[in-house]
Amino acid sequence: KSAETLSSQYGLSVFLAGLLLMFAWAVHAAGLHKSHLLSYLITLMLVQLLWMLWYVCRSYTQRRLIQEKDTHAGARWLRCGITLFAMITLIMDSFKIGYFIGFSNCLSATEGIFPVTHAVHTLLQVYFLWCHAKDIIQSFKTLERFGVIHSVFTNLLLWTNGVLTESKHQLNEHKERLIMLGFGNITIVLDDHAPQCNCSTTTLCSIFSQGIYYLYPFNIEYHILASTMLYVLWKNIGRKVEHHQQHKIPFKFHGITIGTIFGLTVLTSTIAIVVVYLIQIGRSKIKSELALTMFYIYAISVLTLMCTAGIVALLIYRLEDRSLDNSKNPARKLDADLLVGTASGSWLLSWGSILAIICAQDHPQYTWYNLPYSILVIIEKYIQNLFIIESIHQEQEKVNDDIKTLRIVTISRENTLSLTPSFKEIYNGTVDADSGELPYLFNRNVCVRESSSNGSLEEDKSQVFSPVIHSTSDFSLYSSNSVANNKRRILKNIAAFLFLCNLSLWIPPAFGCRPVYDNGLEEIVFGFEPWIIVVNLAMPFSIFYRMHSAASLFEVSCKT
Amino acid sequence: KSAETLSSQYGLSVFLAGLLLMFAWAVHAAGLHKSHLLSYLITLMLVQLLWMLWYVCRSYTQRRLIQEKDTHAGARWLRCGITLFAMITLIMDSFKIGYFIGFSNCLSATEGIFPVTHAVHTLLQVYFLWCHAKDIIQSFKTLERFGVIHSVFTNLLLWTNGVLTESKHQLNEHKERLIMLGFGNITIVLDDHAPQCNCSTTTLCSIFSQGIYYLYPFNIEYHILASTMLYVLWKNIGRKVEHHQQHKIPFKFHGITIGTIFGLTVLTSTIAIVVVYLIQIGRSKIKSELALTMFYIYAISVLTLMCTAGIVALLIYRLEDRSLDNSKNPARKLDADLLVGTASGSWLLSWGSILAIICAQDHPQYTWYNLPYSILVIIEKYIQNLFIIESIHQEQEKVNDDIKTLRIVTISRENTLSLTPSFKEIYNGTVDADSGELPYLFNRNVCVRESSSNGSLEEDKSQVFSPVIHSTSDFSLYSSNSVANNKRRILKNIAAFLFLCNLSLWIPPAFGCRPVYDNGLEEIVFGFEPWIIVVNLAMPFSIFYRMHSAASLFEVSCKT
Known part of the structure; x- marks a missing residue:
């Protein structure tokens, strides 16, 4: 210490x-x-x-x-x-x-x-x-x-x-x-x-x-x-870890096509917008204002899409009420802290814009786009942070639940009552050590997944001991499982979409497309020097936020 | 979450x-x-x-x-x-x-x-x-x-x-x-x-x-x-705490007279210095320079004293090699983080002064005092933070050790071999629940305290099983204990002294005695506006640091 x-x-x-x-x-x-x-x-x-x-x-x-x-x-x-x-x-x-x-x-x-x-x-x-x-x-x-x-x-x-x-x-x-x-x-x-x-x-x-x-x-x-x-x-350094093997989860492109397509569309159009913006800005007053208007309208639509995606994802999490993995973990804690901390940078800028719009004496037409843009930036980061933090706290247990359920379901399918002791052994947690490779192995044969672990275990127990009701129970398992699978696919797509969106939104500020400078409104209200200081302090964090959230979302989309 | x-x-x-x-x-x-x-x-x-x-x-x-x-x-x-x-x-x-x-x-x-x-x-x-x-x-x-x-x-x-x-x-x-x-x-x-x-x-x-x-x-x-x-x-909110009773440790004035006297001397002279400074500064150039010189010399001597006290305390901790209490505790973690975090404010100011002295073209005589002052500020906070953080991580276990040892020694004194099983029971940690009141009770009869719990337990075990060597063992216990008591008294005095010193050092910046303004050197090197911005950002943390460390040191001096 x-x-x-x-x-x-x-x-x-x-x-x-x-x-x-x-x-x-x-x-x-x-x-x-x-x-x-x-x-x-x-x-x-x-x-x-x-x-x-x-x-x-x-x-x-x-x-x-x-x-x-x-x-x-x-x-x-x-x-x-x-x-x-x-x-x-x-x-x-x-x-x-x-x-x-x-x-x-x-x-x-x-x-x-x-x-x-x-x-x-x-x-x-x-x-x-x-x-x-x-x-x-x-x-x-x-x-x-x-x-x-x-x-x-x-x-x-x-x-x-x-x-x-x-x-x-x-x-x-x-x-x-x-x-x-x-x-x-x-x-x-x-x-x-x-x-x-x-x-x-x-x-x-x-x-x-x-x-x-x-x-x-x-x-x-x-x-x-x-x-x-x-x-x-x-x-x-010097930390004691409980030894639990992590399953290497390879990145699978399969199943996130829709999210990727939407995301790539956003990415390419962002690049196009940035190029146009950088060519147009500073040529003349009218061209600058056009470029700004274009950028704001584009950003507003992208941010709206991202907000919607984030809200849908959060609603899905709300529906499946699962306990979170609260174990101590420096890497994960740092991730969450960095997300909230660096988001503050862009919140500061957005509040500045909002304040400037409220206080300014005259409003050229293009400045009005700035208001919804700034508000959306705040809301979008708020929702996205919630989504990421919930996801990174959730994934570990999810995989374990699945494995347990899968094993149990597999065993119950064989319908030999002599296996009951081994089932108990599995349920007591001894599978955890070697189960890294199992889900994929069983995945091909048994396509059964289950979201709420407790409920399914009850069902499975009854299955093991009463093979008579096997077929009906199997059916209910299968249907509830396909819902869970759908949910997971939606989450995967949302994460992939948000990942590409964040990558896109990283590009404009990093490569010099900074409407907070070119807008001019804030400079008039706050004064040139003070506003430049605020921007130069907050902008690096805002840029880093995009890259960091993209990294986190990539992790989420891999592990969901 | x-x-x-x-x-x-x-x-x-x-x-x-x-x-x-x-x-x-x-x-x-x-x-x-x-x-x-x-x-x-x-x-x-x-x-x-x-x-x-x-x-x-x-x-x-x-x-x-x-x-x-x-x-x-x-x-x-x-x-x-x-x-x-x-x-x-x-x-x-x-x-x-x-x-x-x-x-x-x-x-x-x-x-x-x-x-x-x-x-x-x-x-x-x-x-x-x-x-x-x-x-x-x-x-x-x-x-x-x-x-x-x-x-x-x-x-x-x-x-x-x-x-x-x-x-x-x-x-x-x-x-x-x-x-x-x-x-x-x-x-x-x-x-x-x-x-x-x-x-x-x-x-x-x-x-x-x-x-x-x-x-x-x-x-x-x-x-x-x-x-x-x-x-x-x-x-x-929502935290689960292990229920362990805390001993209410009242503030005892007894035994910290030396530290208090020194501390009060510092406190009164600080107030005198601040009053003189505020009267003298800004009257004329010569008076201002005199006031600055006086303040620097005074601050250098106080800081040197504080550094020495801190080093002595750290050495004492190094000598008695004790394991730390690493349990999770929001209040304590916040304390430690705040100490290091707010110290950064004054470190920033001190580095600024040092840089200014290095870079400045001409050095009036009084500016040279600024260099040791700034260096001492950095070192003093460094040492003091170490001392406080070690102390607040240490106290809890200390009390427990003492209680265990006391009980065991008390039992071994009665010299009845039939008590051995109950000794074992005590050693297994069952005393912890109700031991809150015990040390004071036993303190009057048995004035034996022991610092290194493991060593004394070995001795006690041999005492219990071989009452023949009782008297010699008792003597060694007593002498090693008086050393530990002395150490504790020194620590208590140091904590009291540092507490009053920090309270004193809170006064000058809080009431407008700010040599970083009046010094003038930094303003010339960095420019007026930039340096004022740095000072106004860093100074509040620097002031808060003094008050917060005083609070922590008060806690330390109560609990040591």
Whole structure:
């Protein structure tokens, strides 16, 4: 416990110092340059590299010592996702190195060292997470805690750094648009726009500098995912887990066709809308307003669909009244907390928009679309969070129930009374250990599933002892089961649909389609500077929310 | 679980909307007046009033239904503290009403309604917390959850409102000082300073308006304490507790004289220093610098003392290697999280000062004192948090160990071999239920205490079976016990000393002695606006940290 406090306080201190450095850089503090910030980050990454090397080597030599694994942590698709993001991050790093070489005469050396270190750091960290994300560390606890928490906060700082650079870039673009539209009355200063010297090969340099900003969103997601995985690892240090084997549930495309089709439609149309928006916005006043109106109408319809889907899913859960799995589990608790916590970011923005609409003196026509849009954003996240949190608390027991019921039904079908003792043994929970493969095996023969475990067990017991009423009981089982199957299929489709919708809604803010900037209403009511500060603080969380809820919904759709 | 998510999301939404209203008011958003903000707060308070009335009535009529109590929640001294703060808050409300009557022709009606509602709200809430803070609600869970979380966030919003008003006042004072010192180069606008009309009775009005700001710190503490108590209540809804009786441990003044004397010395000298500081600062440049130097030197010496005390206490804990009480407990977990979380506020400020000193071009002599001061603030909170968290995790088991040992030693003294079976029974843990009163009973006859339970049990076993070596064994028990007693006395003194020190260190920032403003160095490095924003965000947490750690240390010194 005291090691936990020690390490978390150390991590917080490192993080706060980094945050302040970034803040100081962002407000152009006297006597502080970008190179100071970058050297701080490089130092942190090098320390983490050393620790990870030490850990990997040690666990390689003492391979048999670390055996316990937390099966909930670091799911395979999560590791796949992080690898994908890391690969794009590596591309970004190479772009940065290229950019540095182009401008090498006027950039400080740290700007070149940073991407190199970052690339090495990314490679080793992905390897580390791939191999060790599930570890439950039981030895050298204090040192391990420091190492892991250091890694968590290093990644968080790199995330903050990415967010800050991205925000500055977005703000510059926004200011350029304002200049183009002729709003000269706001004092506009472009910030860190380009180096002072010329590039040796101009075309390559502009490709690099343009390309970097399209790759930033992936870099940002990579770091935040890495830090959540490392945080779960930290929470797991020294934990005692009850050993229950988890069933590997592969992703099955089958049965979610409708949800996927709807979702893909939303995804493609979102991409189209974003492209149109980015081309139209800032050209002229009328074109900007048209683009905004288009975006709002589109977003309102998508959000309405998502709300409806979420409400249907919640109603289904309400109908089948099931007890929840309340066991302690760091990975799941973090998921739920992150969902609610990061949703706050976009709630803040939405409340800001609503307030601005209420307070504003004059309302151009397109601003009215903003009101239902903002309200829907709040409601949609509210419902979706409820749905996800209920789902992730439900799935574990569901599978177990099914297995028990299946086994019992199978046995009762054989109708040999001599099997009764073995049935009792099964009911007492001894199946749990080896039942991982069973459901699929039995699934082909017996297509019977049952939702309410208690009720079915009563029925099954009566079946075992009175084979006379077998046929009628079987029929009722079958019909109630097909209802449950339908319910499950609907839930699966809804989860898949919501997953793709969240992925789509991640795209606009991540790639610079931010109506909260271009709308202009909030800026007038709150003032330019205060509103920009609020947006820049809340937007990263709002973006992360979409990616995180997409990840959670993917899990839900796999496991339902 | 889903009710938990539902209600927490509702609470967050209410809170965020309120936050944005305040933010909009603070940045002078167009079309938004103070009356809007106040009416929002009044509505929230009225809703909470209705809910509390309903709850109190229902629990009065169905008194036998709610029986379970969480003994850790809402300790008596906490409730006494909240009552004290509430009384001062009531005085503040009456001042506000008086102020409103004086300026009634130019203030909106909401400014009069607000203090009246607030006073009623305070009265009922204190009654509610006094009677129901320990409740574990098991019925109507969803409605209760909504009610409690609504109360939590209403109090948090009232806290934010208090903090905001206080910050504005401090900022105005700071700006006045700057004007007086002749720093005209910063554009200074006084904010919400005085109403536009004249007061009917000028002297009374100025007393009221001056007095309000001296009472604000207590109002702020009241709301944050209330919201933490309500949060624990919310966390406890539907919880199942293992019924273990808690020993009421009264506060004993005896044995902590040295710590108290040192602490009171610190307290009085702090008050003296603050008074001198507030008189000197802003008079002239030289006087200001002298006041700052005096404050820094004084704070450095106090913090050094506190660090030393904390390290000694931690060393004592390290020497007696005891297993910790790791059972789940919302009240305790919240305490620990709040300590680390709110300490971050002042860590942020300290890192800011350190960064400013490193980056600044020229260093007047007094700024150098700022560096050790900031570093010591970081280290002191680090050590103190460790000490408090270890203490609150330790106390429960400590008492139990003592009781077991005492009983066993008492029995072994009677030297009858027939008692062996009953000794075994005691060792198996059956004493726990009724042992609450025992230590004091036995304490008078047998003055034997033992720190390491395992070692003494071995000894006792040998005692029981071989009465021959009784006398020597008794001697060793006695000597090792006096060491443990000494250790405990040292810990008690340290806790008392740190308690009074934290109370002292709460005074300077709460009553306007804020060197981070007057120092000037950070403002030059970061710029005036950015640094003011950082200070206004971080300072409330820093102030709350002192009060909260004082409360925790009081608990520690009572229970050690």
